[in-house]
Amino acid sequence: MTTKMFGAPVQRTEDLRLLVGNGRYLDDLGEGAYEAAFVRSPHARARVTGIDVTGALDVDGLVAIYTYEDLSGRVAEPLPLLIPHPALTHGRTAYPLAKEFVNHVGEAVVMVVARDRYLAEDACERITVEYEPLPPVVGIENAHRADRLVHEDVPGNCAAHLVQEVGDAPAAIAAAPNRLELRLDIERSACMPMEGRGVYARWDAADASLRVYTSTQTSTGVRAAVAAKLDLPLDRVECVTPDVGGGFGVKIVHPWPEEILIPWAARLLDHEVKWTEDRREHFISAAHERGQLQTVRVGFDDDGRLLGLDVEILHDNGAYTPYGIIVPIITSTQLLGPYKPGAYRVDFRSLYTNTVIVTPYRGAGRPQGVFAMERAMDAIADHLGKDRTQVRAINFIKPEEMPYDHGLLFQDGRPLIYDSGDFPASLDALKKLVGWDEFEAYRAQARAEGRRVGIGVACYVEGTGVGPYEGGHVQIETTGKVNVATGLTSQGQGHQTVFAQIVADELGVPLEDVTVTTGDTRRFPYAVGTFASRAAVMSGNAIALAARNVKAKALRIAGEALEADPRDLEIVDGHVRVKGSPGSSVALGTVAVLSNPLRYAFDEASQAATQLTGAADFSKPPVAEDDEPGLEGRDYYSPPTATFANGMHAVIVETDPDTAEIRILRYCVVHDCGHLINPMIVEGQVHGGVAQGVGGALYERMEYDEHGQLVNASFMDFLMPYASEVPKIEIDHLETPSPLNPLGIKGAGEAGVIPAAAVFASAIEDAEGFPIVRMPIQPSELFHLRKRFAAGEIPALRRGADHAAGTHR
Amino acid sequence: MTETQIPTEQRLDIRLNVNGVLRTATVTPRRLLSDCLRHDLGLTGTHVGCEHGVCGACTIRVDGKPMRGCLMFAVSAQGHEITTVEGLADADGTMHPVQQAFRECHGLQCGFCTPGFLTVVSAFLEENPTPTEEEAREAISGNLCRCTGYQNIVKSVLRAAEITHERRAEQAEGDAR
Numbered sequence: 001m002t003t004k005m006f007g008a009p010v011q012r013t014e015d016l017r018l019l020v021g022n023g024r025y026l027d028d029l030g031e032g033a034y035e036a037a038f039v040r041s042p043h044a045r046a047r048v049t050g051i052d053v054t055g056a057l058d059v060d061g062l063v064a065i066y067t068y069e070d071l072s073g074r075v076a077e078p079l080p081l082l083i084p085h086p087a088l089t090h091g092r093t094a095y096p097l098a099k100e101f102v103n104h105v106g107e108a109v110v111m112v113v114a115r116d117r118y119l120a121e122d123a124c125e126r127i128t129v130e131y132e133p134l135p136p137v138v139g140i141e142n143a144h145r146a147d148r149l150v151h152e153d154v155p156g157n158c159a160a161h162l163v164q165e166v167g168d169a170p171a172a173i174a175a176a177p178n179r180l181e182l183r184l185d186i187e188r189s190a191c192m193p194m195e196g197r198g199v200y201a202r203w204d205a206a207d208a209s210l211r212v213y214t215s216t217q218t219s220t221g222v223r224a225a226v227a228a229k230l231d232l233p234l235d236r237v238e239c240v241t242p243d244v245g246g247g248f249g250v251k252i253v254h255p256w257p258e259e260i261l262i263p264w265a266a267r268l269l270d271h272e273v274k275w276t277e278d279r280r281e282h283f284i285s286a287a288h289e290r291g292q293l294q295t296v297r298v299g300f301d302d303d304g305r306l307l308g309l310d311v312e313i314l315h316d317n318g319a320y321t322p323y324g325i326i327v328p329i330i331t332s333t334q335l336l337g338p339y340k341p342g343a344y345r346v347d348f349r350s351l352y353t354n355t356v357i358v359t360p361y362r363g364a365g366r367p368q369g370v371f372a373m374e375r376a377m378d379a380i381a382d383h384l385g386k387d388r389t390q391v392r393a394i395n396f397i398k399p400e401e402m403p404y405d406h407g408l409l410f411q412d413g414r415p416l417i418y419d420s421g422d423f424p425a426s427l428d429a430l431k432k433l434v435g436w437d438e439f440e441a442y443r444a445q446a447r448a449e450g451r452r453v454g455i456g457v458a459c460y461v462e463g464t465g466v467g468p469y470e471g472g473h474v475q476i477e478t479t480g481k482v483n484v485a486t487g488l489t490s491q492g493q494g495h496q497t498v499f500a501q502i503v504a505d506e507l508g509v510p511l512e513d514v515t516v517t518t519g520d521t522r523r524f525p526y527a528v529g530t531f532a533s534r535a536a537v538m539s540g541n542a543i544a545l546a547a548r549n550v551k552a553k554a555l556r557i558a559g560e561a562l563e564a565d566p567r568d569l570e571i572v573d574g575h576v577r578v579k580g581s582p583g584s585s586v587a588l589g590t591v592a593v594l595s596n597p598l599r600y601a602f603d604e605a606s607q608a609a610t611q612l613t614g615a616a617d618f619s620k621p622p623v624a625e626d627d628e629p630g631l632e633g634r635d636y637y638s639p640p641t642a643t644f645a646n647g648m649h650a651v652i653v654e655t656d657p658d659t660a661e662i663r664i665l666r667y668c669v670v671h672d673c674g675h676l677i678n679p680m681i682v683e684g685q686v687h688g689g690v691a692q693g694v695g696g697a698l699y700e701r702m703e704y705d706e707h708g709q710l711v712n713a714s715f716m717d718f719l720m721p722y723a724s725e726v727p728k729i730e731i732d733h734l735e736t737p738s739p740l741n742p743l744g745i746k747g748a749g750e751a752g753v754i755p756a757a758a759v760f761a762s763a764i765e766d767a768e769g770f771p772i773v774r775m776p777i778q779p780s781e782l783f784h785l786r787k788r789f790a791a792g793e794i795p796a797l798r799r800g801a802d803h804a805a806g807t808h809r
Numbered sequence: 810m811t812e813t814q815i816p817t818e819q820r821l822d823i824r825l826n827v828n829g830v831l832r833t834a835t836v837t838p839r840r841l842l843s844d845c846l847r848h849d850l851g852l853t854g855t856h857v858g859c860e861h862g863v864c865g866a867c868t869i870r871v872d873g874k875p876m877r878g879c880l881m882f883a884v885s886a887q888g889h890e891i892t893t894v895e896g897l898a899d900a901d902g903t904m905h906p907v908q909q910a911f912r913e914c915h916g917l918q919c920g921f922c923t924p925g926f927l928t929v930v931s932a933f934l935e936e937n938p939t940p941t942e943e944e945a946r947e948a949i950s951g952n953l954c955r956c957t958g959y960q961n962i963v964k965s966v967l968r969a970a971e972i973t974h975e976r977r978a979e980q981a982e983g984d985a986r
Contacts, residue, residue: 015912018920019904021854021894025921028853060818116848118839194858194866194921194955245856245921246955279859492919492956680915687958688918715863715953723959724950752958 044708083324106284167343172308176299195245218529241519335369454767464747465537472543480589487527489519508571533747549633689752769800828896
């Protein structure tokens with residue numbers, strides 16, 4: 001048998017080019033292209049009253065200057081609202097270039113095209129835009145108060161108001177023996193891929209066709225949008241995603257203004273045009289996420305069992321809603337985690353502010369939801385004087401209750417039904433890994449040394465692999481080499497490797513004979529995109545199904561050649577052979593030759609397939625009626641519902657009694673994403689997610705001042721963790737396979753980041769003895785909280801005083 | 810309104826020693842070294858992540874020392890020996906120990922920050938061929954990576970040190986024979 005590739009920590013094929021400087025990222029393409037730069041609004045809210053470009057006209061190398069007035073056809077219309085929803089009653093999107101109003105600092109007003117970027121920026125500096133500044137709306141509370149409006153025609157600044165309920169939560173809470181209310185606050189962060197956005201367009205005038213390269217998470221989405229905006233037939237537009245230097249969600253948004261404007265200008269100028277985002281542009285004109293205010297009301301019995309849960313969320317969606325209300329919908333549904341909430345009511349308002357748009361960032365609303373639920377769990381445990389893991393366990397959905405229907409609608413508009421998971425087993429594994437039961441002894445020892453430590457725990461469930469579908473194409477060449485294509489894109493997840501692993505196993509070919517292409521509409525034109533931890537689940541299964549089709553065809557053709565029943569055949573190391581009789585075999589490449597009847601031979605091997613050689617069966621046409629030439633297959637995977645991965649994290653922190661510095665002593669992860677295709681890659685995903693979680697919990701925030709200026713819009717001031725800030729991560733895997741798909745897999749991409757804010761709040765609170773309700777938390781904030789606590793402005797945890805006795809956690 | 814004169818920029822012919830090859834380019838004085846390497850010399854392995862010297866993606870070696878390519882002008886790189894990620898592997902294509910280690914340990918995901926880490930680590934291991942885990946972590950703490958959480962990069966540094974020793978031992982054995 002060929003060595004099984006599925007499940008093996010195979011080294012990545014991508015690395016061979018990425019490690020030697022041969023990666024092809026967006027800005028590595030298009031030498032000789034004109035380059036674009038943008039004049040962007042310096043005001044958070046203003047009316048554009050005049051644009052004077054005369055100062056720029058003499059700039060050496062200037063090619064063109066465009067303002068809104070120059071835009072033509074559908075390019076002059078607002079950008080599409082990608083995901084409409086009945087509750088999104090007041091969706092608004094921007095124009096590619098500001099028409100009359102600007103609604104956040106960084107909104108594009110003028111596009112300059114020049115011989116290179118230096119010169120384009122020279123011209124931008126010499127363009128004068130006159131603004132009539134208007135008072136901006138900044139901050140969720142201000143947006144909700146709505147003394148001022150972002151969009152004059154959106155009352156209350158409210159883009160959407162959605163309530164979902166199961167049972168009568170307010171009544172259940174009112175009748176409960178115990179009640180608590182929490183007010184929680186999470187600030188903004190952002191994806192911050194190391195490579196920003198970028199677009200490069202080539203117009204072929206003779207062919208009337210366009211090729212767009214873009215650093216995106218959805219090449220098919222961009223292609224459709226560009227074709228529609230530029231009024232081109234779909235078959236005249238190709239979209240190719242080169243190597244992408246990280247996405248984390250921001251690059252799923254499309255079409256960005258630049259993704260329309262650059263192709264539009266390339267056609268107009270009949271010349272290649274490129275735009276590469278710089279870091280400041282990424283801060284002020286891409287997207288952020290996370291900002292929410294939450295009010296959680298919970299009723300529970302004396303064991304800590306939830307009886308009713310009522311959550312109100314104020315969600316900051318920024319200036320526009322191109323991506324709809326996916327983020328707050330995910331918060332409201334994934335908040336439930338591994339628990340049965342009793343009666344549940346969730347009410348969110350998605351609010352406009354004069355800030356950068358808010359669209360999914362790895363985790364996509366889940367970190368906020370988990371924060372709400374897990375803060376509530378800790379509060380319940382504290383209220384009842386119980387161990388925090390005990391309260392969680394009593395509320396778990398049990399393995400025997402799967403599939404479990406929450407009675408809600410998920411982000412894909414389909415029922416929220418958990419398919420699998422063993423939460424008690426996960427919690428046991430985590431407690432063992434972190435040494436939960438031994439922690440009080442450790443705390444006592446630390447205290448004796450004058451150190452302050454705390455432990456935290458947080459659990460989550462993640463709906464992964466949402467539809468509608470992905471597809472795969474598998475083709476065996478006459479050389480025996482295998483070409484695989486799928487439409488979704490890659491941003492570093494190692495798709496070329498894991499999809500090759502799947503195909504190598506399904507077809508029985510060596511891994512190195514398999515080449516995978518992703519995100520290229522020339523190769524696979526039907527796809528959705530890479531988000532929601534869906535690539536392995538969706539494309540992995542589609543490719544497996546396509547490979548099975550190809551295998552069936554190969555066995556059929558080989559059966560004819562070997563005069564054997566296809567059921568008696570197997571493929572080993574690229575050869576079809578009779579089981580138990582390895583001498584009787586035919587190479588897959590030869591099968592590929594035979595699959596395609598030829599008139600013209602192109603090499604020695606292909607002579608076998610020409611019409612005048614060999615014996616022919618004159619009763620049949622060369623290609624049977626129900627057959628197609630070629631040894632290839634295509635298939636799609638479209639699941640009825642998402643598949644639900646889960647995990648639990650624990651962290652031990654030490655807080656400095658004097659400086660309030662927060663040090664991570666241990667970080668433990670138990671993770672269940674079903675069968676692992678490549679454990680090395682899954683662990684890498686978890687590591688990276690946790691690092692972003694650490695950043696979001698302890699360092700990163702978008703600091704807007706009252707004027708709507710983002711005052712920390714650089715890597716100098718926005719504190720992303722370096723190696724010195726990220727702990728060593730200890731991981732234990734559980735594998736409860738998904739019953740929903742042929743490979744039994746669930747998504748893994750976002751997991752690591754999801755419970756981080758919650759688990760740090762839990763641990764810091766445990767160390768300090770007073771509630772933590774606002775994230776992120778930097779040493780200065782903790783320092784001030786301590787002062788307020790000492791002044792009696794913050795109540796102590798009930799267990800605070802018990803720490804020395806070590807009775808409760 | 811052209812009261813401000815727009816001077817035509819001076820263009821200078823420069824000679825750069827990059828990866829052991831003498832290269833020429835015609836650049837303006839403000840041309841960043843990172844842009845010159847990428848767009849004038851076609852060495853796009855050096856990446857630009859922030860253009861303000863924080864992320865380290867553009868790190869190259871100048872006379873052996875790691876430097877931010879985005880904080881140097883191309884004209885000021887004349888007379889120095891520059892090594893980019895393209896110059897790390899042997900002429901026969903054998904990967905540098907650091908490159909091999911990053912592959913073995915899954916020290917990269919999207920690969921955008923990777924060239925900066927490779928140049929930094931290759932220089933670090935010449936100074937400290939047997940680092941501890943702590944020293945390895947410290948050595949890479951000036952470069953940002955948004956994908957890996959650094960754990961496998963730290964592992965890669967330690968593994969690269971091992972590979973270097975293994976290769977030296979093999980070579981010594983070969984020489985002895």
